[in-house]
Amino acid sequence: MATIVALLRRFRADSGAELVEFALVFPLLLLVVLGIVDFGFLFQEYEVVTNAAREGARIAILPEYQNPATVGANVTTRVNQYLSLTGLDPALATVSVSPPTLVPIGTSCVTTYAITVTYPHAFSFVTGIVGYFGGTFGSSTLTATSTMRAEGIAGTCS
Secondary structure (H helix, E strand, C coil): CHHHHHHHHHHHCCCCHHHHHHHHHHHHHHHHHHHHHHHHHHHHHHHHHHHHHHHHHHHHHCHHHCCCCCHHHHHHHHHHHHHHHCCCCHHHCEEEECCCEEEEECCEEEEEEEEEEEEEECCCHHHHHHHHCCCCCCCEEEEEEEEEECCCCCEECC
16 A cells, blocks of 8 residues: 555656646747747848838939939949948849829929839748748748939929
């Protein structure tokens, strides 16, 4: 009888339960914490892409850069400069310059330029952790568009 009681006490012991619980919860905790870090990087890159689109739009609206033959090259150059100064690879970015658009304001019209910048973002931490659970987590494409009106006096609508 004493051996049965000792055996039952041995099976009721809680030693090692915390280690098992930690082993079950740790991957999920790691996913949450590193997911927050990964989405922080995503947000930082999105802000850089948005500011790069603004920089490109600012170049497009300046009177000295409004030559239709060179405005696209000037905008792309400025966007690539901004991206490289902030640590992103300008070779991965796509810059598109929309043709100037006339916007009526009363009896006059102003010219606007829209610049769109796209940039791929690869998740670095979340992809590896989700793989342990059998899932996949791909990349995301960041897109930002900035529209500004050209400097100068409003002209007539044509």
